[in-house]
Amino acid sequence: MIVPQKSVNTLSFSILSLTVAVGVTSTTFLTTNINSVFAQVSRGGEQILPGEKSISQVNQLFVNPSMGNDTTGDGSESAPWQTITQALEASQSNTVIILSSGTYNAKTGEVFPLILKPGVAIQGDISNKGKTVIINGGGEYLSRSFGGQNVAIVSANQTSLSGVTVTNSNSRGYGLWIESSNIVVRDNTFTSSTQDGISVTGEGTPSINKNHFVRNGANGITISGNARPEIRENIFQETGFGINIAQNASPVVVANQIQNNRSGVIIQANATPLFRNNVIQGNREDGLVVIAQGKPDLGSSYDPGRNIFRNNRRYDINAKAAKLLFSAAGNNLVSSRINGKVDLQGITAATAQNPSPQRTLTPLIRTISNPNQSPQLPNNQADLPQFNYTQLDSGAIEFVAPQAASRRNSLNLVSQGSTATGQNVRYRVLVLVANQQQQNLVSSLASDAFSTVWQNRRVMQVGVFGSQDNANAVVNTFNNRGLRAVIEPVD
Template sequence: MVQSTLYVNPQTGKDTGTGNAQSPFKTLTRALTAASSGTTIQLSAGTYNAAGGEVFPLVVPTGVMVLGHEPSKGKGIVILGSGKYNSPTFNVQNVTLRLESKAQLRGVTVTNPVEKGTAIWVESTAPMVTNNTFTGCGREGVFVTGTGKPLILDNIFIQNAASGVFLVRNAKGEVRRNLCQKTGYGIAISDSAAPLVTDNNLVGNHSGIFLSRGARPVLRRNLIEKNTHGGLVITGESKPDLGSTQDPAGNILRDNGQVDLQNSTSFTLVSVGNQLNPTRVSGPVTLRSAQVPTAMTGPTLFSDLGNHWAAAFIQGLVTRGLILGFPDGTFKPEASITRAEYAAIIAKTFDLPRQRGTGAGVFSDVPANFWASSAIRVAAGMGFIAGFPDGTFRPQQNLTRVQALVSLVSGLGLGSGNVNLLVFYSDRAQIPSYATEAIATATQRRLVVNYPTPNQLEPMRNITRAEIAALIYQALVSTGRAEAIASPYIVSPNLSLPSFSDIQQHWASEFVRRLANLNLVTGFADGSFKPDEPLSRAQYAALVVKVFNPTPIRPDTKFIDIPADFWALPVISQAYRGGFLSGYPDQTFHPQYSLRRIDLMASMVHGLSLPSADVKVLEIYEDRDSIPAYAKSAVAAATQAGIVVNYPNPKLLQPKQEASRALAIAFMYQALVRTGRVSAINSPYIMSTQPN
């Protein structure tokens, strides 16, 4: 049976090995010959080139995933080389990799430095290319021809000679959320190719997007700016879809060298819902207004949002047309928000019956011609905002966090809450007396979102644009107008579990209690937690999904000992796809097996993609000789990352001992500390590599 995961290490591996984690292959070439559909090939850091034994072009077979490190977009995992490929549509080409249908390339850097070199060649197949970096190629990063239909998502294309992405013949597919920079054409489309090109940043190229012959792409929400020649250049008989009155396109074209949009065809193009200066247009173009609201322009995520903790909340409001970014393509999530700006968002978001008289919203410092006067009157009439005793509103004053929460509770008429909930907040003494019931209600209704520490309210601090977006989105969820977003920063204290009957004096009590207060772990019906019970592999999978909610990095698989009605099948599947757990060579999972401490560390390192560390760090353990050779790198990485917790002796690892429920919780809590989701706990059992 073919292994579901093959490992490759160009520095320590051998192609005579078995390809498992303990005996990795040396070359990707060898792994590809051993792989079949459903196989994931995990690449270690290093350079994969001809000098190391690679034979180019490399061909990724159908259903095989080549996986590096997605969070860094392949930093330090470099595939460098070129070989001849005889294309049915373009004759002999210089290619690094060719991808078959359902093949995936994730988290690597690819360079083809030869003249007219192409990093990825897609010939009439439908692969996925995501979270990679393509740089230094003699021609382009990705070339799609024939009837190719790839998904090209979230990649960086930089300093390639001709193009970032080039689609020709009858190619389709999707090109989403990529950055194309410092190259000839960011994206080039020719012949009869008709892909969806959306949410990309095309910055600092010769031309952002170049269309020729009969290209028919659909262009949506792309940022095309600061390209030295032109932003969007249209030639031949190309006819891009630049929006319709019912479907505005939302592209931003600005600050390009000669023109932002150049139409060199004989057709009159129609542009609807794009940010475009008419004086920067060359050729016949008709600018029309949309008949539906243009919810947003530019890439879906603003240039300064990236992996911001509030991105999902912000996006939820943006897609509803309730909040906007700035003309420069930013959102400014950390900027403060004024009382007037808040009133404008409230007036746009809610349409509720008037709670107050017609005189509500009339303030001495808000003249009728003030830009937000109408919104202030509407928000005040609904009961969301009020003025000060002196009759002023102070529209330019920044809104505080406590004011925002009180406002939402008042305007939505949510009533009073259980003030005992306020014990959850470490800074509850800072909550003004007038606001205690409102804050309790907001907490009870899950309106409160606290980043980075959920139990720290900071009520008197100015609220940011990101925070107000999160609170308003939660208000929509609370009133049934939006679907819930999973976020560790939504406050959801559980009064029924301030503690458990059997952890009062336990060494891990604080780890358990804090995760319980975040609703990430639960106890048993008798009020106990059973902290010292061994943890089965199935139970661990459930914990992983609850705490980390891992996203897939590889395809699903089936285990012969997991029936379809087994209670843990969904969580085992998600934990497997997320890289936290794997099965055994005989395609079993053994859900009832106890998890060992060494298994716990290996799982966390792989699932969280923790960076590698020098094995010399293991010298701090008194029982380091009991660490299996195959696991030393994982233990070193876990130790360096600060997630290892050892009781009672922090320098005694006991790697083959069963992992208890408490120990797993402590490890997971430390992983959340590392990512900033929770505050650190002062425990003598946390293993630190720093000198005292």
């Protein structure tokens, strides 16, 4: 069936980015390199070419949870659909899905997680950061990095999310999951998710601007993997950590208000974030915590940080457990509010291995203030909620990465003759399939799954994991869908 769509006038756009330097704007292009799902066969990097690209038409689809109808509607303004789920299914690239005020949840027919599509933007009411457009719910999502998670919305490349409120009250619920994509997230509210408002991981390079993160269970936002997002002009408050930066992440964090959390920011593992012009204040423990090999750039002698630290109860900067000296020059900061060694002159400590603000490139999207204005699209556990950290000693905090489901009730069928003896053992997850319907179901849960033969049986390989816990979580996901999954250790 051909779905009628409302077209608007021809337009063109260019990929824009804001530099970290205040008041400076540049036009450029973005290169996004996406790892294959589950560390399987690698795919080539995706590159957006320089210059402008014209879009012949941008379509608008309308959704109204109270007045719309997925059966009789056609997505037009006069006959909107009821669910975002239906709009996403029917949408094609260069489409904006416009949401009316109301609550979008399982009761209104939504099927979670909502998985965004490349080139398809979702927009609610940007004037109040989506306070009247509420997306509430979550469902099982198979992360290529962390296995099974409960997520409300899953991002995609070349798209945007704006003007909505996102809540996931399920156990360890995440609002928005961004994994190796360059989505633009702007003018939203992320609140009351039991885990995090947003998780950014993999090779993600999103632009996260002018959002409000409040009262999420663990963190406002967690940035892990090799992610390099731009985090600009957001408010983080009343959460465990406002911003949690781990693994090899290197975000650029500019002009945010990080206040009234348990602690404002934690930087750990090998993370190398850059901080400029932020206000970190009123947090109940520390303003900013650095542990392990974390090495932030808080300003140098030639590029001052201009971050403001004030009224944090214990320390403004707690670097007691930091193993590396880092630079923090040019901030509103006094030495008596620092625990540990920090280079306040910005001379002896090498700056973080992080792209400079002027080279941090992320696409922006122009949102629609009314349906007649054309947008521009970018080219390009039954466990209880818990904080993502544990106390090491009186002054150090350690981050616990997003957790996969525990091993209980998992089906651990190990192939005959296989042993896990090496230190670098990995765990291959295979799903037994008997027909095309089962193959389609597997592909819908794991887009990089491929067919193979195992013990003379037809199976699909869905991932190779370094952690047995993550492999077990994936097995649970498929078993819960009526399939039979097995784990095979491989050296």
